[in-house]
Amino acid sequence: MTAPGRVSLLRLFLVFARVGAFTIGGGYAMIPLIEAEMKKRKWIPVEELPDIVALSQSAPGLLAVNISIFAGYRLRGLPGAIAATLGATLPSFLMILAIAMVFSGFKDNPWVIKAFRGVRPVVVALILVPMIKMARSGNRSWWAWPLSAAALIAVSVLGISPVWILLCVATVAYTLAVMREKGGRR
Amino acid sequence: MTVFLQLFFTFFIIGAFTIGGGYAMLSLIQAEVVTQHHWLSESAFTDIVAVSQMTPGPVGINTATYVGYEVIYAQSGSHFLGILGSLSTTLALVLPSFLIMLLVVHFYTRMKGNPIYEGVMAGLRPTVVGLIGAAAVLLTLRFGPGLDVSLVKENFPDWSSWVFFGLAFVASYWGKFSPILLIVLSAAAGLILY
Numbered sequence: 184m185t186a187p188g189r190v191s192l193l194r195l196f197l198v199f200a201r202v203g204a205f206t207i208g209g210g211y212a213m214i215p216l217i218e219a220e221m222k223k224r225k226w227i228p229v230e231e232l233p234d235i236v237a238l239s240q241s242a243p244g245l246l247a248v249n250i251s252i253f254a255g256y257r258l259r260g261l262p263g264a265i266a267a268t269l270g271a272t273l274p275s276f277l278m279i280l281a282i283a284m285v286f287s288g289f290k291d292n293p294w295v296i297k298a299f300r301g302v303r304p305v306v307v308a309l310i311l312v313p314m315i316k317m318a319r320s321g322n323r324s325w326w327a328w329p330l331s332a333a334a335l336i337a338v339s340v341l342g343i344s345p346v347w348i349l350l351c352v353a354t355v356a357y358t359l360a361v362m363r364e365k366g367g368r369r
Numbered sequence: 370m371t372v373f374l375q376l377f378f379t380f381f382i383i384g385a386f387t388i389g390g391g392y393a394m395l396s397l398i399q400a401e402v403v404t405q406h407h408w409l410s411e412s413a414f415t416d417i418v419a420v421s422q423m424t425p426g427p428v429g430i431n432t433a434t435y436v437g438y439e440v441i442y443a444q445s446g447s448h449f450l451g452i453l454g455s456l457s458t459t460l461a462l463v464l465p466s467f468l469i470m471l472l473v474v475h476f477y478t479r480m481k482g483n484p485i486y487e488g489v490m491a492g493l494r495p496t497v498v499g500l501i502g503a504a505a506v507l508l509t510l511r512f513g514p515g516l517d518v519s520l521v522k523e524n525f526p527d528w529s530s531w532v533f534f535g536l537a538f539v540a541s542y543w544g545k546f547s548p549i550l551l552i553v554l555s556a557a558a559g560l561i562l563y
Contacts (some may be wrong), residue, residue: 192438203426218379241490242473244466247427252470264471268463275426280455282420283438284448294560297443301559302552303415303524304534307508309422309548312541313392314501317494327495332530334499338400345400346386352490352496360488 190226190258192266199251199270206247211272213247217254226258238279247271372444373457379406380458381432387429388490389497394429396504398436404507408440412523415508422548426493433462466542 198220206213214236221227227235239249246267255267289295322328330352335342379401387394395418402408408418417439421431437458442451511519525531533555540546 212426238473240390240467241388242466243385244386244463244469245387245394245427245429248430248463248466249470250495252467253474256471256474258513259375261471264467268467270461272426272430272463275424275431275457278424278426278453279431279434280438281419282424283435283442283455284451286420287439287442287451297563298556298559299416299419300530300563301518301533301555301557302419303412303508305537305551305555306415306419306422307505307524308534309541310392310418310501310508310535311503312538314498314505315542317389317501318498321494322498324491327428327498329493330492331494331499331502334496335502335506335521336499337397338500338503339510340512342404342512344405345500345503346382347492348496348500349386349388352492356489356492357485359492362484364484365489 190224190263192259194268195255195259195263196266199255199267201270203247203271203330204274216252221254227254258267272360285341372441373454376437376440376454377457377461380437380461381464383433384462385469385554388493389426389501392501392504393497395432396500398429398432399504399507402436402440409436409443409513410523411508411521419552422554430459430462433458434514461552469494533558 199217202213202216202220205214218232221232222229235250235253236246239253242249248271251267251271252264255263255265257263259266286295309356318328318331322331334345334348334352337348338345383394383397383401386399393407399414403414414436414449417432417435418428421428421435424431434455437455438451441454442448445451508524511521513519525534537551537555540551541548
């Protein structure tokens, strides 16, 4: 691993902690901040960044965490990956914990009840919007929409665990892809 | 003790099966924590998601941390055990990513453009869309045995909730309002109107 000078683990932790502490709105909001930090410090060649984002997106887990693991590992190996991940997650972990501890004492407060009565339907809308956007940009083939609909019904109406559905789809997709490969070679 | 192990195992599975980011993770957390294990009610989960969206950091991590605390605290009444609960869910959530990403870094030039890998992902992407949709449906409707469907009253108590829902949908989809702003505005509106 030939990093330009050796980045200290503490520095890695602090840079990712800053990104973690200041991005509101989840993983996608973190990408530009992480990219900016990487560019500014010349930690990772600029042309590698899109690859890192693409791979972090297709691996299981959360994008921001995956990018931290990837970048940390490229810079300092396993200890670097741990330092970067701790940095990216610790600030929100502590903040959420503080909120959870305070909020559990305020749940029956009439003001809190009123505020959350307004918030709850909004949360449902905020889950629906990214789903529709994902469907409109990602569902390009004819079978994509029926597959989305089938997954939706299986989980909501039939109560099947998403884990089983993902496993089944992955198995079928893998088998089809392997068959297509063999067919193409012949 | 068994609850800790169950939480750890559940969130490890959630971490391993989350494809497609934070919202996909919400659908898995919802299915496991609310539908399968009944650790939290729909409304309690909805509140947690709202707070997690407003707090800095990835939504999935925030929700996992909060759920870990809440489930253990609700059962034990102890803040200390609640903190241990949030530690175990957060750690369990990140651990699969960690193991898988280490493999990915090693093989990353070979994975890109591999037709079999691309084929599997092509099947998983539309599935994830459906899973996220299911999370939204399950926070709105409750499906009982047979064909018994009812509204989740805690989230949609009366017609005014649908106005909140509709306005937020329009503002987020076409108006590009940020989720944080919408949650803050709806909390303020709730305080004034109810």
